[in-house]
Amino acid sequence: xxxxxxxxxxxxxxxxxxxxxxxxxxxxxxxxxxxxxxxxxxxxxxxxxxxxxxxxxxxxxxxxxxxxxxxxxxxxxxxxxxxxxxxxxxxxxxxxxxxxxxxxxxxxxxxxxxxxxxxxxxxxxxxxxxxxxxxxxxxxxxxxxxxxxxxxxxxxxxxxxxxxxxxxxxxxxxxxxxxxxxxxxxxxxxxxxxxxxxxxxxxxxxxxxxxxxxxxxxxxxxxxxxxxxxxxxxxxxxxxxxxxxxxxxxxxxxxxxxxxxxxxxxxxxxxxxxxxxxxxxxxxxxxxxxxxxxxxxxxxxxxxxxxxxxxxxxxxxxxxxxxxxxxxxxxxxxxxxxxxxxxxxxxxxxxxxxxxxxxxxxxxxxxxxxxxxxxxxxxxxxxxxxxxxxxxxxxxxxxxxxxxxxxxxxxxxxxxxxxxxxxxxxxxxxxxxxxxxxxxxxxxxxxxxxxxxxxxxxxxxxxxxxxxxxxxxxxxxxxxxxxxx
Amino acid sequence: xxxxxxxxxxxxxxxxxxxxxxxxxxxxxxxxxxxxxxxxxxxxxxxxxxxxxxxxxxxxxxxxxxxxxxxxxxxxxxxxxxxxxxxxxxxxxxxxxxxxxxxxxxxxxxxxxxxxxxxxxxxxxxxxxxxxxxxxxxxxxxxxxxxxxxxxxxxxxxxxxxxxxxxxxxxxx
Numbered sequence: 001x002x003x004x005x006x007x008x009x010x011x012x013x014x015x016x017x018x019x020x021x022x023x024x025x026x027x028x029x030x031x032x033x034x035x036x037x038x039x040x041x042x043x044x045x046x047x048x049x050x051x052x053x054x055x056x057x058x059x060x061x062x063x064x065x066x067x068x069x070x071x072x073x074x075x076x077x078x079x080x081x082x083x084x085x086x087x088x089x090x091x092x093x094x095x096x097x098x099x100x101x102x103x104x105x106x107x108x109x110x111x112x113x114x115x116x117x118x119x120x121x122x123x124x125x126x127x128x129x130x131x132x133x134x135x136x137x138x139x140x141x142x143x144x145x146x147x148x149x150x151x152x153x154x155x156x157x158x159x160x161x162x163x164x165x166x167x168x169x170x171x172x173x174x175x176x177x178x179x180x181x182x183x184x185x186x187x188x189x190x191x192x193x194x195x196x197x198x199x200x201x202x203x204x205x206x207x208x209x210x211x212x213x214x215x216x217x218x219x220x221x222x223x224x225x226x227x228x229x230x231x232x233x234x235x236x237x238x239x240x241x242x243x244x245x246x247x248x249x250x251x252x253x254x255x256x257x258x259x260x261x262x263x264x265x266x267x268x269x270x271x272x273x274x275x276x277x278x279x280x281x282x283x284x285x286x287x288x289x290x291x292x293x294x295x296x297x298x299x300x301x302x303x304x305x306x307x308x309x310x311x312x313x314x315x316x317x318x319x320x321x322x323x324x325x326x327x328x329x330x331x332x333x334x335x336x337x338x339x340x341x342x343x344x345x346x347x348x349x350x351x352x353x354x355x356x357x358x359x360x361x362x363x364x365x366x367x368x369x370x371x372x373x374x375x376x377x378x379x380x381x382x383x384x385x386x387x388x389x390x391x392x393x394x395x396x397x398x399x400x401x402x403x404x405x406x407x408x409x410x411x412x413x414x415x416x417x418x419x420x421x422x423x424x425x426x427x428x429x430x431x432x433x434x435x436x437x438x439x440x441x442x443x444x445x446x447x448x449x450x451x452x453x454x455x456x457x458x459x460x461x462x463x464x465x466x467x468x469x470x471x472x473x474x475x476x477x478x479x480x481x482x483x484x485x
Numbered sequence: 486x487x488x489x490x491x492x493x494x495x496x497x498x499x500x501x502x503x504x505x506x507x508x509x510x511x512x513x514x515x516x517x518x519x520x521x522x523x524x525x526x527x528x529x530x531x532x533x534x535x536x537x538x539x540x541x542x543x544x545x546x547x548x549x550x551x552x553x554x555x556x557x558x559x560x561x562x563x564x565x566x567x568x569x570x571x572x573x574x575x576x577x578x579x580x581x582x583x584x585x586x587x588x589x590x591x592x593x594x595x596x597x598x599x600x601x602x603x604x605x606x607x608x609x610x611x612x613x614x615x616x617x618x619x620x621x622x623x624x625x626x627x628x629x630x631x632x633x634x635x636x637x638x639x640x641x642x643x644x645x646x647x648x649x650x651x652x653x654x655x656x657x658x
Contacts, residue, residue: 087499091498093498095486095498096497096498097498098496098499098500099499100499100501349497395511401501404501405509408501408502408504411504411507412507415504429625431505431506433624434506434508435507438507455625456625459625
């Protein structure tokens with residue numbers, strides 16, 4: 001439990017919070033604890049405690065005196081939040097309006113000495129018939145190499161699955177090269193693809209370790225569709241998210257079910273990746289592992305509550321990796337990396353605003369960081385001033401503009417898919433042509449060509465080509481990353 | 486509400502890009518994004534006819550009509566305006582370019598299907614569908630009969646089901 005006598009903890013802020021941040025945190029705390037609103041027992045005392053803390057911290061002189069007499073070991077981790085909006089102000093119009101908001105959270109961990117969190121990883125390998133040949137052989141080699149590179153604190157298990165699951169390596173640290181050879185080499189391809197079997201076995205293996213001490217992750221590698229057990233998988237992903245276990249999916253080739261795997265990953269804050277070429281298997285696996293290694297907290301989640309009269313239309317995680325978030329108010333964002341921001345783009349629709357309001361609250365929320373020995377909560381409020389009359393159009397800030405423009409690409413391909421699904425290939429054709437020109441204008445020549453070819457394919461086949469559909473989807477997602485790596 | 490200038494779709498205030506066609510709706514901080522690229526320019530990127538048509542044949546030509554199925558270019562007269570169609574015995578007005586040798590009949594080409602018009606300064610090319618039975622389209626879009634429609638490098642011009650590629654040799658890589 002945080003030390004509630006500490007003034008910074010009372011306001012739930014960092015010791016280096018700016019004057020502005022202190023004021024904001026104070027307002028938020030007051031709103032939660034004011035006796036008029038909060039009739040819970042003890043709320044009044046809490047309210048008074050907050051007043052006391054703010055009185056000191058808002059006065060630079062008193063704050064300095066307080067800081068110098070304060071025990072340094074009470075310092076909370078330095079986690080910062082930053083916000084950017086598509087427009088500086090909201091306008092008082094008598095119809096709904098849209099505003100986008102970028103929400104950043106970053107752990108600027110001064111304490112570099114914080115030890116790396118050990119990994120608790122389960123690799124789930126598809127060995128159904130379709131994996132036969134090069135796919136399985138390359139995967140086997142890659143997995144063995146990756147495992148040998150892991151540290152002595154990391155815990156590893158390997159599961160294979162087709163119609164049923166088999167634990168090849170049960171949860172342990174640094175399995176020997178000989179054990180890896182004997183348990184993985186003989187794996188051959190047969191049978192169907194029942195992803196739930198594999199996930200369930202991995203879930204069991206992962207839970208053999210004390211979860212709070214690890215970064216827990218299931219890495220699923222598949223090339224096929226699972227049939228009939230999707231619901232079970234989703235239920236499992238939800239329980240995994242509650243236990244801070246992430247799931248990432250690596251899809252090989254073009255047959256796998258991207259919607260399903262995306263969904264599975266999004267629920268747990270994991271990442272879905274498309275392996276087009278077999279020679280990418282090892283690199284993509286290594287990348288997945290190394291990004292888990294950078295974890296500062298084993299999980300970060302975000303809760304958001306739109307204010308009355310505000311609807312959240314969509315949420316998109318942009319950093320550390322781009323991922324459309326499921327439409328809900330609590331998201332698992334996966335691990336929080338050291339010194340790397342997590343960034344979420346929100347789209348809100350705001351009902352007409354009463355004229356007498358000066359500062360419009362759009363939403364309030366909090367980041368929840370899970371890290372031993374304690375969890376941290378970082379609250380925030382999204383708000384914008386209201387202007388009544390304004391002629392000068394201020395262009396949106398570059399960063400958010402860029403993000404939204406790239407989000408538009410993703411949306412266009414998504415809509416084209418919906419067009420095809422609802423029997424309007426003509427509309428899909430038109431949309432992909434548009435997408436192609438926009439991509440071209442942005443200098444994305446190869447993706448523009450793919451969109452154009454796909455448009456032509458739809459014209460003659462009334463449907464997407466399996467490759468083109470995935471290339472467009474993961475191609476437009478990739479564009480969302482600020483550095484496009 | 487904001488109305489998209491490109492597709493007339495209506496969006497709420499505050500939206501930055503049209504949800505239907507992706508066009509930008511606001512003044513942008515980044516100037517690069519405002520450039521509009523014609524779809525045919527993207528198509529034009531992929532054109533490579535160096536294996537089938539010798540470079541020499543392309544010299545001094547404003548444009549060619551390429552028939553991908555036969556990997557040939559149509560023999561078109563060097564004049565400001567000419568017609569394309571199918572030659573039939575006893576026909577009073579005959580087309581300048583006859584598509585009979587390319588199975589024009591099976592592909593639904595009319596006797597007088599379309600006119601191609603080149604501007605005097607040779608910078609613009611237009612097609613006019615002459616009210617053909619099966620119509621004409623550009624890049625999959627049907628074009629109205631008897632009106633001038635511009636042609637760009639890379640465009641796929643379909644006369645009935647007869648697909649031709651419009652190529653401006655100067656645009657080739």
